Amino acid sequence: MSITLDMAQVELREVNTTLQAAAKAQANEAYTITNTRGSHAIACGLDGPLEVTVQGSTGYYCAGMNKEAAITVTGSTGPGVAENMMSGVVTIEGDASQYAGATGHGGLLNIKGNASSRCGISMKGIDIVVHGNIGHMSAFMAQKGNLVVLGDAGDALGDSLYEARLFVRGDVKSLGADCIEKEMRPEHIELLADLLAKTGADAKPEEFKRYGSARKLYNFNIDHADEY
Amino acid sequence: MCGIVGLFLKKDELRPKLGGLLTDMLITMTDRGPDSAGIAIYGDEVSGRVKISVQSDTPKMAFADLDNDLSADLDAPVTMKILDTHAVLSLPAEAEEKAISLLEEKGLRIMGSGASMEIYKEVGLPKDVAARFGLRDMGGSHGIGHTRMATESAVTTMGAHPFSTADDQCLVHNGSLSNHNQMRRVLAQKGVMTRSENDTEVGAAYISSRIADGASLGEALEGTLDDLDGFFTFVTGTKNGFGVVRDPIACKPAVMAETDDYVAFASEYRAFADLPDIDGARVWEPEPATVYFWER
Structure with a gap:
């Protein structure tokens, strides 16, 4: 079961805080982020096993500083995707800038x-x-x-x-x-x-x-x- | 940093929506350029007539009876549309040169001129600039916009983009040119004058001058790669379409989207979020040192 965070309802900062807390708690949960509208710095700084699907395209610095999490972006990503990754997997279905x-x-x-x-x-x-x-x-x-x-x-x-x-x-x-x-x-x-x-x-x-x-x-x- | 947006419509049905779509794109780029904003919009044209966009810091005084005065001076019919600090004067094409010098004598700032192009630009947040001119309600075939974070010249109306240096031609720029003073002198020797201290205006004048010498838009844009030094992502507008070129290092961002209905350009994908059917669009990053243009 995947938990959905809809960015039309939830602020970027809250999305990242929620994901970071879930990763840190080693909860092994799955999250889906919707309505990204090209936002910057989505799913950054995750430090633990977590499955995240980002639906759509993102702006700068998506999935930065990742550790252990598996992050998939279904669209394309802006500059600096998966910068300074330590471990884990980041998959981009589209293009990366x-x-x-x-x-x-x-x-x-x-x-x-x-x-x-x-x-x-x-x-x-x-x-x-x-x-x-x-x-x-x-x-x-x-x-x-x-x-x-x-x-x-x-x-x-x-x-x-x-x-x-x-x-x-x-x-x-x-x-x-x-x-x-x-x-x-x-x-x-x-x-x-x-x-x-x-x-x-x-x-x-x-x-x-x-x-x-x-x-x-x-x-x-x-x-x-x-x-x- | 600066923000650039551009939208070229392939279908006439969308024309009334151009201003609305461009305004949303422009406002999304506010954090790339909060100090000033501007837009060039290519709307309806009347055969044999030209539009001159002018600006004044004291519009009430400057625009009072401006159309009648100009009409008397030119001995030709002149109509005027006033939007905040800008006025667009429509007059017979053959009177354009004389009209521009008369308007400059009156202390008005020339934003641009052409059969279909109108330019509106001011200092302030993009949302405020858009509201002052009522950009949202404007229609047209294509338009380009810019949100500015100044580097090479002061934060003034004249330093805001787009820059127009020939009829129906304009340029917006993200980056900075390092040989603009030298190029300004080279162009001045050829008789090509600029109106500001701004680097981008020199880029615009370079492109106009190449086109005046017989180059195509594509050739003029390719020339920028050899003759202009510095960082640039340029979007240039002409009466029939728009073109895009990035310097070979391409550190200034650019993204494009195309559907059956439109071609869109932006500094960031965020600016596309409200475009119709964007999920079905072909989205790509323009290659460095490669010229792209769309014309109808």
Whole structure:
């Protein structure tokens, strides 16, 4: 049984307070949020197991700072969805705007449509699966975690990348500084197969190319000492 | 931050509702731009006549007998519609240039002119600005609106958007241009003048000047990507439609919606919430450095 919070009746602050309290109480309840009308910061800061369905499209920063909760948005989301996620699952049925999953430490962000620019910027351990395309400057300074893209990637993919793994099935418009194509080893196929299965993605791991850091930018090179 | 909204109707049945739909969109964008608001609305046109939108801080005095005085000066029939601080003067198209200089001599501020375009803009909350002009009751084929949070010039009527630098053309902008002073000088050398210190007006003048040189709206918008430096999401209105372009970095938000009845633009999805059949609309984010336009 899902409890409905109708945003035509209940203020955003009360919606979030209710969800946060239910998550904290480990109640394992299910909530449905209706009449969102593109509001900002829906279902933010949930710290515990909770199932939340957000019906419709949202504004900025939906499902931010998520921990353990499973949040599904049936429409599209504005900038900064699932920012700084620690754990749990956030699913977007539509498209996500810029910097989806930014700085995420863990958990899974599953975007069924496209994500625009700066997807996974500075990601720190999150897994992001995008069923469509991603925009420019995605995975900029990404440190850890996996970004999987079934469609195409825009300009400067993985610029100044640290140790995150990037898997793209389609075309990459251009690679950013210090990002290179890398060999797909058996452990990568296995990892990718698991993420594709978890997100219900219609793709085979062998169809993807892997990109990662050339590790030239973030390691101090003694031969360049004179440059500083 | 600023808020932009735009609505282009594909079906004439919705025309009487344009002002109402745009007003709701504009008010929703208040927290992106609470200091001033403005709207350009493309309504009915009368063959052979042009409309000039003017503003005065002392409308009672400035607009008293303005139509009769202008009619005598031009030796042509002039009608006038007064809405708060703005007046829209309708006169024969061939008298437009002379009329504008006469109006400027009288100390009136020219908001814009054209066969179908009227511009209303003022300092204040979008809901107050909309109420003062009765925007909700206006009809038309398309319109664009702006809620301003000022960065590049003072909070004044002349600093509010939309900016019009040629007949039936206008521009609204979210962002800031960094080479506007240089571009203003380049345009001035070509004889293209601007009326304010505002960066967006230079963007508008650039587009108008390109169109005057023979470029299409699409080509003029593409030119902004090469020649204007800074952050921008632009929405430009013309007599026949509107166009959208974002700079290549695209940090200023933009979202679009299209149904069989309309094409809508907004800085945020929230502005679409009251549009008819929005749940069935195709909603997408315009790509960076890509020109979109719709014309009838």
